[in-house]
Amino acid sequence: MAEPATAHENLHSEHGAHRGEHPGRARNPVIKVADLAWLEFEKPDLDRAERFAGDFGFAVAARTDGALYLRGTFAGSGCSVIRRGPVSRFVGPAFRAVDAADLDRLARHTGADVRQLAEPGGGRVVDVRDPSGFPVRVVHGVEELPALPEQRPQTLNVGAAPHRINATQRPPREPARVQRLGHVVLQTTRFGQALDWYLEHFGLIVSDFLFLDGQRDRGPTMAFLRCDRGSEPADHHTLAMHLGPETGYVHSAYQVTDLDAVAAGGEYLTERGYRRVWGIGRHIQGSQIFDYWRDPDRLMMEHFADGDLFDATVEPGWAEMSASGLSQWGPPVTADFLGTRPSPAMASTVLGALRDDTNEIDVPRLIALMKAMKK
Template sequence: MQLTSPQPARHPNPTTRATGLAYLIFERPSLIEAAEFLTDFGLRFVSRRKNLVFFRGTEASPFCYVVRRGGRARFAGLGLRVETVAELKALQNVAGASRAEPCSWPGGGWRVHLTDPSGFQVDVIQGQDAVEEINHRPILPVNAPADVHRINKTQRAPLCAPEVIKLGHVVLELANFQATCAWYTQHFGFIPSDVQVLPDGSPAAVFMRLDLGDKPADHHTLALAQGIAPAYSHSAYELVDADAVGMGERVLREHRREHAWGIGRHILGSQIFDYWNDPWGDKHEHYCDGDLFTADVPMGVHEASREAMSQWGQVMPASFTRPKLGLSTVAAVVRGLRESPDLSVAKLRALHKVFG
């Protein structure tokens, strides 16, 4: 399978090399409903400031999830970390960027606001203070036929919401795939780990990791998928082990939350996963046991299909990628066909054939 489009590809001299996905921002009409779901899901309340609520995992980041009161539910943007002041200053020269300003959110630091070619808000933060890690339960010992760790002991995972350790990745759909992918590789040094392609060789989705050199990085921190319009697909949150993923499913079902897909194991990234919809239908993923790559591993190219999304478990349901029906969807298709060089009637047919 050949990739015919110029993106995804590494940039030889990126403006910066992002070191982490700092946070996601969502607007919600009800902060209470949002907090109830996120608590059931396993995130921890940090603080509330007027119309903002902050949540965190157990790692040393002061927060990873922001809920802002808004008239309608929507994904508002993401935050990336850079290491140096020089990198933050360099980003001020990107078209449409703000000047660096102090960040008043937990952890402080300095921040530059940007907008990617698909219209997503991207905050870049530097100098944020770490906080003390929260102890989470250890990995439960597993007995294998030739590797026994438990004798005269039982296996009992705690019956409670799973402990989210960190925000792992975010997946965005977009009409302008080439320009948006190039923007992230050029300005933040993202490395394409794997790309899934349509029968004509054009990219359907790319999974990109941080360039941390010899330090292993998650298989993907940002994934971009060809779609009909800019849209949030899902975000993913790491748990300690498969028992935590399974307990998360039990707790969320008992709280009558809406299940989206899982449990299974992905092919690209290898994570054991389970997806849940929040009260506004936005997908949130529990995962554990993901792949880690250093910067020298080359990109893989794979045929796109629903079957290619998991090794075992339920095949990805067609509903997982189906856009919401309505006049706004029709308008988005028309606008995308008119304005995006990456979208065509043939591309829409191919996406529908592959993903249903």
């Protein structure tokens, strides 16, 4: 067994790295992004996308003939851009640079161009592509949207410290008003290459690694990455990635006010015929209260509240990947969430991944992944 590393003062999990394992950060990244700016999607029916957006709790920042711009209540940039396209699909993420010089530095390093954004909000952008093939944007100077009215958090009577006297608790059954974009989760057949690319180009740092049972010596197969803001806390993960037999979008997550907003908003979505994927529960990595839904085009989206915030001093935790390790409490994880329902398309995808010797999927890893999703 590998010898444990020296003790971490700031380790947040039960186990840390062994000596010689991935450090979870780059020594000298090209730039350090501040946050996600927005996510980009394509959908054939923008009217239907706008109806779901309202039910899920987004506000519309702008609408053109060819695109829908969605936002939350917090001041800043939007949450997503949905462009009209032939099929419903995730396109890629956009990250926010700290300053204009970062765009120039990234452009020089990658050979890309810095150009003006010709759409609502303006600003400048550098377009690059990650090792998984996702187009990734880094933006700066986008117009900051003003704050919108917030959904009122509930006042709780907790143990011996009651705060609500002579008043009832009646959270309205209404859309869970989205405050902001939290994170995006991606699957990739080139996990190790993609992980290092995001650390080295954008200065992201790992909060938690997951590894496969009996294969820790082959390295991690999932990483939860946050922005390095120094002493300023950031979300436990802004981007999460895991190894799988295909490359694609898994889900995106949007913060709401509190547990009551998650629950009442979920009842509202149920009444309107939308499909819950998994929830309500509380995660382990990140600690969020979660609730997962499918939009009308079957893309998965998450309401969350009460997530962990880490500054740059916190070291990566290490844990074994398993389905039961995804939550502290809540209903059992569903096959829909895990993406493990057998189908001819899945069989074809797996066979194709095994035949491709340029990716990181092989038979032992595939078997270990399948076992992890049953544990």
